[in-house]
Amino acid sequence: MTALAFLLLSLTAVVAVCDWLVVANNYRTAEYVLKPLVMVLLIAVAVTLDPSSDFARVMLIIGLVSSTVGDIALMLPTDKFLAGLGAFFVAHIFYVVGLVALGISFGGLLFGIVLMAVLALVVGRRIVQGAVGVDKALIGPVSAYIAVISLMVASAIGTGRFFAIVGALLFAASDSLLGWTRFVSELPKSRIIVMVTYHLGQVGLVLALVWYWH
Secondary structure, eight states, X not given: OOHHHHHHHHHHHHHHHHHHHHHHTTOHHHHHHHHHHHHHHHHXXXXXXOOSOHHHHHHHHXXXXXXXXXXXXXXXXXXXXXXXXXXXXXXXXXXXXXXXXXXXXXXXXXXXHHHHHHHIIIIIHHHHHHHHHHOGGGHHHHHHHHHHHHHHHHHHHHHXXXXXXXXXXXXXXXXXXXXXXXXXXXXXXXHHHHHHHHHHHHHHXXXXXXOOOO
């Protein structure tokens, strides 16, 4: 990792913690600034680091940009859930391509697919059922999103890279909790947990570009 990338990553961490604090205290106005700023800084980290694959970096940056669009859509006062879901769906497509570019093993990928299929049946099914209870038209978009994030996690597991695996799992945990609280039932402190796991997940995916640690 370059010195500039490390500096930007440190700044990202500071802004992320500030965002967590405003989320925990429900300061919406500050959140409108800090939440996208975290992603902008993380994009800058991805641009300035020294990756093991330039192509993977490009794919990841596009995914980060799309994630930022999704963040903005989901935090707007008016409900833009489908727009946010669509932006994150696109992000995961690029994440999958980027992770594959880092190199994956068939065995690891297969294990990841089986693991995520089980989790989708246990957790994802409940979220889809809850979404259908809100609006039957959501069955397609929500099911498709669960499928693509499951593929992203499976691809991360297939790379064998520690930061990719941890980052992808945290990302999936964040989205699972978000979906559960939106469509199944409210959970205490869910907003702050969603935000912390989301940011750490994105950071993990970025760090996977430079650190190949089993």
